[in-house]
Amino acid sequence: MTLRLYDLAGADPHLRFSPYCWRTRLALAHKDLGVETIPWRFTDKAVIAFSGQGRVPVLVDGDNGDTVVSDSWAIAEYLERNYPDRPSLFGDVSAAAVTRFVNAWADTIQIPGIMRLIASDIVGKLHEKDKSYFRSSREQRFGTTLEAFCADRDRHVVSFRQSLQPLRTVLASQPFVGGRVASYADYIVFGAFQWARCVSTFELLEDGDPVAAWRDRLLDAFDGLARKAVRAAA
Amino acid sequence: MTLRLYDLAGADPHLRFSPYCWRTRLALAHKDLGVETIPWRFTDKAVIAFSGQGRVPVLVDGDNGDTVVSDSWAIAEYLERNYPDRPSLFGDVSAAAVTRFVNAWADTIQIPGIMRLIASDIVGKLHEKDKSYFRSSREQRFGTTLEAFCADRDRHVVSFRQSLQPLRTVLASQPFVGGRVASYADYIVFGAFQWARCVSTFELLEDGDPVAAWRDRLLDAFDGLARKAVRAAA
Numbered sequence: 001m002t003l004r005l006y007d008l009a010g011a012d013p014h015l016r017f018s019p020y021c022w023r024t025r026l027a028l029a030h031k032d033l034g035v036e037t038i039p040w041r042f043t044d045k046a047v048i049a050f051s052g053q054g055r056v057p058v059l060v061d062g063d064n065g066d067t068v069v070s071d072s073w074a075i076a077e078y079l080e081r082n083y084p085d086r087p088s089l090f091g092d093v094s095a096a097a098v099t100r101f102v103n104a105w106a107d108t109i110q111i112p113g114i115m116r117l118i119a120s121d122i123v124g125k126l127h128e129k130d131k132s133y134f135r136s137s138r139e140q141r142f143g144t145t146l147e148a149f150c151a152d153r154d155r156h157v158v159s160f161r162q163s164l165q166p167l168r169t170v171l172a173s174q175p176f177v178g179g180r181v182a183s184y185a186d187y188i189v190f191g192a193f194q195w196a197r198c199v200s201t202f203e204l205l206e207d208g209d210p211v212a213a214w215r216d217r218l219l220d221a222f223d224g225l226a227r228k229a230v231r232a233a234a
Numbered sequence: 235m236t237l238r239l240y241d242l243a244g245a246d247p248h249l250r251f252s253p254y255c256w257r258t259r260l261a262l263a264h265k266d267l268g269v270e271t272i273p274w275r276f277t278d279k280a281v282i283a284f285s286g287q288g289r290v291p292v293l294v295d296g297d298n299g300d301t302v303v304s305d306s307w308a309i310a311e312y313l314e315r316n317y318p319d320r321p322s323l324f325g326d327v328s329a330a331a332v333t334r335f336v337n338a339w340a341d342t343i344q345i346p347g348i349m350r351l352i353a354s355d356i357v358g359k360l361h362e363k364d365k366s367y368f369r370s371s372r373e374q375r376f377g378t379t380l381e382a383f384c385a386d387r388d389r390h391v392v393s394f395r396q397s398l399q400p401l402r403t404v405l406a407s408q409p410f411v412g413g414r415v416a417s418y419a420d421y422i423v424f425g426a427f428q429w430a431r432c433v434s435t436f437e438l439l440e441d442g443d444p445v446a447a448w449r450d451r452l453l454d455a456f457d458g459l460a461r462k463a464v465r466a467a468a
Contacts, residue, residue: 093325166339183328
């Protein structure tokens with residue numbers, strides 16, 4: 001089994017914080033597949049040019065003729081298809097289809113909501129060669145400086161917490177988004193919390209929020225894979 | 235087969251507009267189960283007191299010893315469990331678990347978003363005996379008059395359309411939330427659009443929005459069940 005994953009890293013090469021890479025890390029753990037993770041920085045575009053695009057996660061599967069897969073969703077589908085004897089990430093094809101909705105919610109609501117709270121914390125944790133790239137690309141996207149974008153985060157965190165109401169409602173009925181046990185739907189949403197945890201000390205959730213209890217359960221999953229992950233110093 | 239459904243109606247008893255009842259109507263159609271729908275008004279609490287609560291949908295299944303089920307989610311699970319030879323609403327138990335997320339999103343984001351756009355249109359379509367109940371209960375909930383609540387709907391519709399981004403993103407990858415074919419996840423989300431369509435002429439979607447094309451596909455499903463439904467005059 002030779003699986004390699006290009007994984008976004010900070011100045012500390014052990015600091016791995018991408019929400020999308022965390023989805024893949026947990027998907028690999030769910031399937032009990034070992035992986036060699038390779039620290040990658042935003043500006044290392046040439047290093048992953050072989051994948052035909054410029055973002056991580058990129059998975060290289062040496063057991064399948066050096067198959068290269070990029071995009072966290074495509075990687076999850078690839079693992080499900082190519083490792084069918086391992087625990088299923090989705091359950092079945094119907095569940096995978098509906099899990100796309102969770103993926104889309106995380107991409108369009110949850111991650112932008114968290115970005116508003118932690119963007120200014122990220123830049124200080126990056127490798128020197130990435131700092132200006134991250135700042136200029138994000139400031140162009142946000143239309144303001146990182147600091148101004150996050151300045152009012154004590155207010156924005158209130159609407160962020162409200163935006164989690166679908167998740168909170170689900171967790172009132174069942175312990176995981178996937179049901180009785182965690183599935184890829186959980187890893188999608190958890191990946192974004194783990195991203196924040198790795199680069200920021202800003203608290204996203206209120207004490208007593210059932211979402212926080214669910215997050216704790218996933219921090220403990222797979223022998224504490226996510227809880228043991230390196231966090232940047234404040 | 236004797237299935238009866240208590241179904242929210244307007245002044246016109248043929249006007250059936252509850253988003254939750256529409257979920258059930260489509261779930262029954264998906265399973266190709268005939269149903270007798272019984273018009274019910276908000277203030278007919280005594281009529282459904284046998285169900286132990288005061289809201290519709292309430293399903294009575296005469297073939298199962300007059301089993302009574304209320305709450306749209308519980309009804310979907312009941313139909314799935316008790317009519318296993320009919321087309322599955324979810325796919326499998328994993329898909330059902332994740333579909334809860336879609337249900338929670340519809341309940342906490344989509345339906346409140348639409349309410350802001352159509353609440354003032356609903357009251358005129360209700361039976362006389364329901365009008366003051368609806369107005370006073372909703373005005374208490376919203377903290378303002380129905381008319382004030384909806385006054386700025388040309389502005390609110392912009393953020394409503396933005397809130398549909400998860401749905402739009404899913405529909406860029408697949409024709410239905412359920413995947414290649416519609417599932418209960420679709421009926422959940424469609425039910426809210428059908429609610430609006432029955433009681434209001436306010437257009438929720440922009441021309442060319444892929445969500446509108448998906449809505450059209452569901453209006454046509456089951457021989458046009460939803461498209462043929464009675465709409466209130468403006």
